[in-house]
Amino acid sequence: MKYLDEFRDQTLAAPLLDELRRSVTRPFRIMEVCGTHTMAIFRNGLRSLLPEGLELISGPGCPVCVTSASHIDAILSMAEQPKVRIALFGDLFRVPGSNGLSLAHASSQGAKVDIVYSPMDSLELAKRHPDELIIFLGVGFETTTPGIAATIMAAQNNNVDNFAVFSTHKVMPPPLMALLNDPELQIDGLLCPGHVSTIIGAGAYQPLVEEYGLACVVGGFEPADILQALIMLARQVGQGEARVENAYTRAVRWEGNARAQQMVSKIFEPVDTEWRGLGTIPLSGLAIRDSYAQFDAEKRLDIKLIPAEEPRGCRCGEILKGKQRPPQCPLFGTRCTPGNPVGPCMVSSEGTCAAFYKYGG
Amino acid sequence: MNPKNSILLDHGSGGIASQELISGLFLKHLDNKILSSLEDSAVLENHPGKLAFSTDSYVVDPIFFPGGDIGTLAVHGTINDLAMRGARPLCLSLGLILEEGLDLDDLERVIISIGKACKEAEVPIVTGDTKVVPRGKGDKIFINTSGIGIVAEEVNISSTMARAGDVIILSGSMGDHGITIMTRRAGISLDGNLASDSASLHKLVALLLDGLPADSLHTLRDPTRGGVATSLNEIAAAAHLMAEIHETDIPVHKEVRAACEIMGLDPLYLANEGKCLVLVAPEQADETLKLMQSTSVGKESAVIGSLKKGTPGQVVLRTAIGGSRILTPLHGEPLPRIC
DSSP states (O other), X not given: OTTTGXXXXXXXHHHXXXXXXXXXXXXXXXXXXXXXXXXXXXXXXGGGTSOTTEEEEEEEEOTTTTBOHHHHHHHHHHHTXXXXXXXXXXXXXXXXXXXXXXXXXXXXXXXXXXXXXXXXXXXXXXXXOTTSEEEEEEOOOTTTHHHHHHHHHHHHHTTOOSEEEEXXXXXXXXXXXXXXXXXXXXOSEEEEOHHXXXXXXXXXXXXXXXHHOOEEEEOOXXXXXXXXXXXXXXXXXXXXXXXXXXXXXXXXXXXXXXXXXXXXXXXXXXXXEEETTTEEXXXXXXXXXXXXXXXXXXXXXTOOOOOOOOOTTOOHHHHHTXXXXXXXXXXXXXXXXXXXXXXXXXXXXXXXXXXXXXXXX | OOGGGBOOGGGGSSSHXXXXXXXXXXXXXXXXXXXXXXXXXXXXXXXXXXXEEEEEEEXXXXXXXXXXXXXXXXXXXXXXXXXXXXXXXXXXXXXXXXXXXXXXXXXXXXXXXXXXXXXXXXXXEEEEEEEXXXXXXXXXXXXXXXXEEEEOTTOOXXXXXXXXXXXXXXXXXXXXHHHHHHHHHXXXXXXXXXXXXXXXXXXHHHHHHHHSOTTOEEEEEOOOTTHHHHHHXXXXXXXXOEEEEEGGGSOOOHHHHHHXXXXXXXXXXXXXXXXXXXXXXXXXXXXXXXXXXXXXXXXXXXXXXXXXXXXXXXXXXXXXXXXXXXXXXXXXXXXXXXX
């Protein structure tokens, strides 16, 4: 397949690996921010090939994993209401709330839950079920938000009044800042998320370079892309430099996608929001603007977020911060498995725990 | 839909409406001497050898899809389960649970498919049953088929027979059925030729049993739900051996790969309905591959790896870029990712 096979080719990967080995001149730690990177690294067996001295730790970039238990509880309370149908991306289906129950359980008890592949599918659901309120669960980072903004615009243009979004959308730079302010977290560089960067642009990481002196390289998701980004990071670290570099030039521009950014800011506004494991981070979330309040499930159903405890023993928080690795969690692989997850890092296909469990640490 | 042309509760009552369904529809397409006698049970001739007996239920949604329908699956699936133990399938039973309101044309389409699949496989339906459940208590049509087959005395094929050094051969491409169903269910219309691989494998198995020296064919497994990753885990666990396979050797059609990329799915975990894993002694691997490739269902067969001494029950995938990772069994339904 074009744009995939050529970046998965061993004849390309082998010399890149050699170059990476030569570039690692001192031990260093890189945080891969994005869940898709975590998964790609495991799936391609990259971990088994990386040179000694290069340590990869996983960051908070799995949107399902950072969704707080209180948000999941709110979702479950909406699912229980009559004449409500929940539309969601599949990853969220098995995430347990504070009482250990998930939408999968709610669905088994008669809640109307539909897994969709595009937010636009919810408008089709709205047409098919005119007596119900279709609530799309807006969970995701900058990559996902423009599509949901477009769906809300389409709903308004087509006068769809039985559709709303429960927005727990989040943006990437604020939690990175919050993490980097933590003195316990020792990292030398960031492998910056490729998909998010197509929207916000590589330039969005410049403040991290200026404030924290961190090497930042935007990388794609194929093995050769990741290796190329790691080489650039290793060189920066080795030479004591810190700047933003873009190893994913076929998709990412310095300024990002201006049109998508405009759509998002037309519909959403920044708000403080709670992240699992990280707590409430100022201006790290996106709420639907008052001018689009009719599409805001929180306002329409008067949902109040109730503070909720994370499952006992679950170390998702520490794992999301890169402070612990999944096997250090007492529940990992015993009480918490992909089939019966306790914490969200085990549920999402992009969660660090799921990756460790599936592909072996 | 025309209400006059749909399934009523009467059709499952055992009365006149049931009789009309049997004679006007089932016997029309499934006719054979044993079935048309309409006795309470089929009496079968005795055959030398051991008996193999298997059952499976089919609830696929949608019931029609490119490459087959719920009827072809119900025939092929049970025949394949028999064939995976080295059995020659003799006959099948057919149990139908129909939802009130099912379009009779849809039912006839399914029964025609069953008839055609049985004829091609040369395995008849010899006994059957139909029930109708009220609207909303079922989903259009559920099918159960059971099958009986004969295993020659000297044949002993199972996961526990796999040996270190066995070569693992796959009879064709992975994921065609699973991705076809998932894209249909998701309402994703993709250009290209996505189609289920629904097919019966007993003739391929018979060819191997006839063409290979006794005791060289150790294990057969059809990687249905859970895909080839889960089947290999089951084999490795039963044989107390490690399986090693090579990503680049596993056949996957390009349209399946493309759909998997879009939906965030792994073809190694998707269901197949016309493929099998063959584990064979290394000295017979070339001959086995040649025999498999000579059949229409196995023309894309490929050697994908081997069984080794090592961590018992572990399946290791050597990736395209030369790395390695562990393939675990499937947990839950494969769910698409967010971004």
